[in-house]
Amino acid sequence: MPKFGGAPKCPRCSGSVYHAEEKIGAGASWHKMCFNCNLCHKMLDSSTLGEHDGEIYCKSCYGKKYGPKGYGFGGGAGTLSMDQGERLGNKPTQQTGPATAQAYTHCDVASDAPSKFGGADRCPRCGxxxxxxxxxxGANSSWHKKCFSCAACNKGLDSTTVCDRDGEIFCKACYAKGFGPTGVGYGQGAGTLSTGQ
Known part of the structure; x- marks a missing residue:
């Protein structure tokens, strides 16, 4: 640690760091006000600190700059990120996989392709x-949240309101209308049950 007059020097501002204002990180002593993320300048503490090559980052910026890149990383589950971190100062690397994200996102829905594509199930509604x-x-298949709706009335469904038949999903009301028992006495309040149609 560089010292000046007995006190270590802050790597960010090169000023002397005295014990009352000292924060330790990346093997150095920092001023409290200098102890912030190198990219977003968010104030840090020991639980939010990420270190790399003597510089300090918040966990979010550290993950974006030095974390894994590619399929399924950096943009939340289910996304493909081709971001190499150029805006964070990273140099682009040589591509070893497909040149564009389209290789993962385009599929021929009309073909007799298997039910999985790129390791993920295919939605029976949109493909x-x-x-x-x-x-x-539902109906022994994986559906998108936006596609998980009644085939008859298009009402949004959840695990408590879904009924399935022949690979399609319905709300309880439409399922009862289409596939429930028929005849006098069903759906008309109290009365006698008749099997006649």
Missing amino acids: HSVYQAEKMI
Whole structure:
């Protein structure tokens, strides 16, 4: 640690750091006001600190700059990020996989392709890949949240309101109308039950 007059020097401002204002990180002593993320300048503490090559970052910026890149990383579950971190100062690396994200996102819905594409299930309603963050289960299939709706009335469904038949999903009301018992006495209040149609 560089010292001046017995006190270590802050790596950010090169000023002397005295004990009352000292924060320790990346093997150096910092002023409290200099102990912030090198990219977003958010104030740091020991639980939010990420270090790399003598510089300090918040965990979010550290993950974006030095964390894993590519399929499924950096943009939340179910996304493909081709971001190499250029805006954070990283140099682009040589591509070893597909040149564009389209290789992962385009699929021929009309083909007899398998039910999985790129490791993800395919939605029976729209035919696109369903990733974990957007997955709803019904009729033994994985559905997008936006596609998880009644086939008859298009009402949004959840695990408590879904009924399935022949690979399609319905709300309880439409399922009862379409596939429930028929005849006098059903759906008309109290009365006698008749099997006649």
